[in-house]
Amino acid sequence: MKVTETIPEETIKIDASGIYYRELNARLRELAQNGARKIELHNVYGQRYIGTNLNRPVEVTIFGTPGNDLGAFMEGPRITVYGNAQDGCGNTMNDGEIIIHGHAGDVIGLSARGGKIFVRDSVGYRAGIHMKEYQDKKPILVIGGTAQDFLGEYMAGGTLVLLGLNREGHHKAKFVGTGMHGGVIYLRGNIESYQLGKEVGVAELGEADRELLARLVGEFAAHFGYNADEILKHKFIKLFPLSLRPYGRIYAH
Amino acid sequence: MKTYLPPKFLVERDQDKCIKCEVCVNQCSFDNHYYDAEDDEMKTRTEGCVGCHRCVTFCPTGALTVRRNPLEYRDNYNWRPEYIEDIIKQAETGGVLLTGMGNDKGQRIYWDHLVLNASQVTNPSIDPLREPMELTTYLGRKPDRVELDTDLNLQTELAPQVKLEVPVMFAAMSYGAVSLNVHESLARAATEAGTLWNTGEGGLHPKLYKYGNNTIVQVASGRFGVHPEYLEVARVVEIKIGQGAKPGIGGHLPGEKVSAEVSATRMIPQGTDALSPAPQHDIYSIEDLAQLVYALKEATHYTKPVSVKIAAVHNSAAIASGMVRAGADIIVLDGLRGATGAAPKVIRDNVGIPIELALASVDTRLRQEGIRNRASIVVSGGIRNSGDVAKAIALGADAVYIGTAALIALGCRLCQQCHTGKCAWGICTTDLFLSKRVNPDIGARRLANLLRGWSLELKDMLGGMGINALESLRGNRLHLRGVGLTETELKILGVKMAGE
Known part of the structure; x- marks a missing residue:
């Protein structure tokens, strides 16, 4: 995007209380189109689709609880949430960044093809399901706490990191990586094989894995004020797809 | 495993009409036609024919005919050839039968049981060739x-x-x-x-x-x-x-x-x-x-x-x-x-x-x-x-x-x-x-x-x-x-x- 001197560098503040989502998003879009670079939203109470149609690298900081589909189909913005996100955060996201200082709900990062999502605490069911990648587009989802069942289901690309910083012992999520046929999941701690989809393999981290993980955990720690080295001291395992074509052999022609 | 599946179609070639141009060889994506140099003749592996008519349409001399394989099963309204052959296919592959296009079965087609009206005497019909008619x-x-x-x-x-x-x-x-x-x-x-x-x-x-x-x-x-x-x-x-x-x-x-x-x-x-x-x-x-x-x-x-x-x-x-x-x-x-x-x-x-x-x-x-x-x-x-x-x-x-x-x-x-x-x-x-x-x-x-x-x-x-x-x-x-x-x-x- 072409940056000219007339672009307001100061942060634009909006009190979102009582504003319907459609109106709020229309205002955000207008501001972004007029060149706003930084927008702060205060008193956000469940407004949906924030960041969906901005399509440019604007920084949106949210205080409160954004509604479902935060950053759905998003291309470009960087959204920081001081609060919890709801379901569908980063749905089919193409590019941009979402940083959540709190928890997030179900299906976070569904079908994301690019961009980064960092969640300080835990997420709900079906996180990172059907994330995919293409050339330089590789979505990244880093979860500080725990995830529920079906983490990384149908995963076709990208990188998913589950740190489990708020728990001791094994992860509890089941059906992890069911139908996985691309991408990689790094898990801090351990998981029983019955908790994994049958399309998933388990491996030790290689050199390239450790480099990538160190970079992602470094970013995570920088966002939320953790010590990356402390997090990385712990044992990690790598979950990967056993086949790029898990269902190639079930058909008769 | 030897397949028990019979060919679906027979491909017949009129050798008098065939000019050995090999169009059929090039057109068949299922590799059914070939030139036999020893006999100096075009030949066909009939078992692979899917009945797509590509070779028939493009044969410049009309030398090819595709017919349903007349193989007769013993009459059985329940066990029709399709179901027999599906079982054979699955017995040989253990897979889900895959197919293309739409349902070809005999469920009722209601369009064929509906008829449209037309004006007669009491209200005039309109000739679209002479009068404006809108499909918008x-x-x-x-x-x-x-x-x-x-x-x-x-x-x-x-x-x-x-x-x-x-x-x-x-x-x-x-x-x-x-x-x-x-x-x-x-x-x-x-x-x-x-x-x-x-x-x-x-x-x-x-x-x-x-x-x-x-x-x-x-x-x-x-x-x-x-x-x-x-x-x-x-x-x-x-x-x-x-x-x-x-x-x-x-x-x-x-x-x-x-x-x-x-x-x-x-x-x-x-x-x-x-x-x-x-x-x-x-x-x-x-x-x-x-x-x-x-x-x-x-x-x-x-x-x-x-x-x-x-x-x-x-x-x-x-x-x-x-x-x-x-x-x-x-x-x-x-x-x-x-x-x-x-x-x-x-x-x-x-x-x-x-x-x-x-x-x-x-x-x-x-x-x-x-x-x-x-x-x-x-x-x-x-x-x-x-x-x-x-x-x-x-x-x-x-x-x-x-x-x-x-x-x-x-x-x-x-x-x-x-x-x-x-x-x-x-x-x-x-x-x-x-x-x-x-x-x-x-x-x-x-x-x-x-x-x-x-x-x-x-x-x-x-x-x-x-x-x-x-x-x-x-x-x-x-x-x-x-x-x-x-x-x-x-x-x-x-x-x-x-x-x-």
Whole structure:
């Protein structure tokens, strides 16, 4: 995007209380189109689709609880949430960044093809399901706490990191990586094989894995004020797809 | 394992006519014809023939004939050859039987039991050759009421509308299932005819962005190739929940069909399977559907209608009501005979309901609930000619999609080998050698010709009924009568028995 001197560098503040989502998003879009670079939203109470149609690298900081589909189909913005996100955060996201200082709900990062999502605490069911990648587009989802069942289901690309910083012992999520046929999941701690989809393999981290993980955990720690080295001291395992074509052999022609 | 499967067809060659030009060898993508140098003769391995007629059509001397293999089984109404051969195939492979195109079974085709009216004596028919006749159709949500100010200016804010010159659109067929040349043929024909074509769920090649104003883009469970620009260039965005050929299940585009270009358009690595999950995992309820409908409206700034497509199933009417209330501007019902590039045969042939019944019950239900105006209804799945179109409109459809009919216009002979990726007509394949067989200049011409022919016929039928606009036929079931239908069937269709 072409940056000219007339672009307001100061942060634009909006009190979102009582504003319907459609109106709020229309205002955000207008501001972004007029060149706003930084927008702060205060008193956000469940407004949906924030960041969906901005399509440019604007920084949106949210205080409160954004509604479902935060950053759905998003291309470009960087959204920081001081609060919890709801379901569908980063749905089919193409590019941009979402940083959540709190928890997030179900299906976070569904079908994301690019961009980064960092969640300080835990997420709900079906996180990172059907994330995919293409050339330089590789979505990244880093979860500080725990995830529920079906983490990384149908995963076709990208990188998913589950740190489990708020728990001791094994992860509890089941059906992890069911139908996985691309991408990689790094898990801090351990998981029983019955908790994994049958399309998933388990491996030790290689050199390239450790480099990538160190970079992602470094970013995570920088966002939320953790010590990356402390997090990385712990044992990690790598979950990967056993086949790029898990269902190639079930058909008769 | 030796196969016990008998050949389906016999290929006969008139050696007197054969000039050994080897056109048949080049045209057969199933490698059935070959030149035997020792005998200096063209020969055929008949067991591999799928009955696509490519060699017959292109043989310059008409030397080839394809006939059904006359192999007779002992008569058995229960154990028909198809079921015997299916079992043989599964005994040899242990797999799910895969097939292409639409249901070919004998469930009742209601179009054939419906007849149209015409004017005689008491009201004059109209000659469309001499008088204006309108097929114009607007798709999109219509307001509950229209308010005008004292100068008769429209005060009501209208939802986005799409104008069609002919109420026939090209159904969703994804790039990857069909070739790029097929997509280009459809896009150009739709543009020329003033209608829409549908990308299916495999994304839109950037080369075709220029036809965006006549393009419906699909957002399906795989979300392949869905990004802001894709949504931006489209005229309509369609959420695909289900498909008539395979209600309730997803799709697996095999890695072999994910070529470099397909990979670029779907935005997945080359050679990997493209898995479309059975459900969309952000839609487990009508409320969730509303959420995606409005996510797409937000993403496109409320400038485009959002369509939702489902397969016609038992509770379609109640589901359709939910879809309309979820904000769908267009609802698409794909019936039992809807086709596919690949589906399990058992699902294609046994799951779903006939489109005629689904359409009638959905239209009736939405009228009863007073919300019929809030969404346009589009139907697909087995529309074979303009007669079917007219009957669909009279039953309550705003427009129809044609998929199989469009492919037949491009050369398809319904050999049902779409899932093999070897289509000899170059339609349902991403093989670069084969897909050149559809020339977009000629393909677009053939498709536009078909639409022109159907338009002329529709006008003829309307004129015969004494009406001069398709709008007057829409949902006007008094123009239909049933033949050979039971009372329940007539009741669901909302039509009277012929003679009544």
